[in-house]
Amino acid sequence: MAASKxxxxxxxxxxxSDGLLEFDICNFFPDIPASEWEPFHDHLTPDRKVSFNLACFLVRSEGKNIAIDTGLGAKDTPETPWGELLDDMARNGLSPDEIDAVVMTHLxxxxxxxxxxxxxxxxxxxxxxxARYYFSKVDLDASHDPALQPDRYPNAPDCVWPLVDMGLVELMEGEFSITGDLTTLPTPGHTPGHMSIMVNSGGERALILGDVLHNTAQIQQTDWASRADIIPEQAIATRQSVLDRLESEGLPVAAVHLPAPGFGKIVRLQGRRYWQAI
Known part of the structure; x- marks a missing residue:
């Protein structure tokens, strides 16, 4: 079994984790015909849907508890398949007031x-x-764009903008140092200000990936853009360059939406790239 830390x-x-989401493949990847998924059955659920973990990575760095992304939030109904994050924190012996920083890969x-x-x-x-809340200035600006906000950032008025008004936000741009161990790596395309988080400590490195990947099939099919990508061409270029780096440098990855716990590496076997869980 893959390790949870x-x-x-x-x-x-x-x-x-805050829970799970599932979508029809042609709903979430509308430009990819269902027939092109035939070689990728093992990347789908048994009923041929794409499934997304809603991971929150809890990082302990320099004595601080840092939450990376916070899921979808409270349940709408008892049957809602998300809303689990605070319970999961409690199961891991942590309360919300023990979190020192909350970092968003995007909004x-x-x-x-x-x-x-x-x-x-x-x-x-x-x-x-x-906690102080950290997120991209570029994404904050995008969340105020009337052409984007209602569809792309629908809960920003409740979950993002009030934090700015409360004076709780640190805006990140470029390669921003969160701690001495954690630095942002701009990985735009999925959103204009999308960030991944580079971990560099004790001579070891890893990357917290955000939404550069939604499904392991995209490791081979890097040009498969999702409906959630705001700038698809840039998202594809970012994915290709990031995967090249992850493969060549052998970096461990923490991927928000890949199967829990989301830890793995990009490896090449017989000329093709694969996700290798760790």
Whole structure:
């Protein structure tokens, strides 16, 4: 069984989850005919859907608890297949007030949902009351674009913008140092300001990938863009360059939407790339 945590130098990365999503393949990859998925049955659910883990990576660096992405947020109904993050934190012996920083790879709704909650009076408050919230300035600007906000950033008015008004936000641009071990790597395309997080500690490195990948089939089919990619051509170019680097440097990866816990490497066998879980 794959480990639920890995250690990179002095940094520990634990995989938590807010739940699972499933989509019809032609719904989520609308430009890819169903017939082209025939060689990739093992990348789909038994009923031929794409399944996405909603990972939150809990990183312990320099004595700080840092949450990377926060899922979709509270359940709409008891049957809702997400809303598990705070329970998963509790199972791992951690409460929201022990989180020192919350870092967003990007501001899509399934990565910011637990940023805020409502109190008994219906007012928004930060879910993690002692944390600073880190996200891309480029994505924040995009979330205010009327052409993008309603469809691409639908929960920004509740889960992103109030944090700015509360003075809890650190805006990231370029290669931004979160701690001495964690630095952002701009990986745009999925969103204009999408960031991955490079971990560099004790002579070891790893990459927290965000949404550069949604499905392991894209490791071979790098030009398969999803409906969620805001700038598809750039997302494809980013995916190709990042996978080249991950393969050539042999870096461990923490991938938000790949099967839990989401830890693996990009390896090449018989001339083709594959995901190797670790």
């Amino acid at each position: 890995i250690t990179i130098g002095n940094v520990e990365i634990a995989s938590l 899509h709704r399934d990565h910011v949902g637990w940023n805020t909650v409502r109190d008994d009076g219906g007012n928004l408050k930060p879910t993690f009351p002692n």
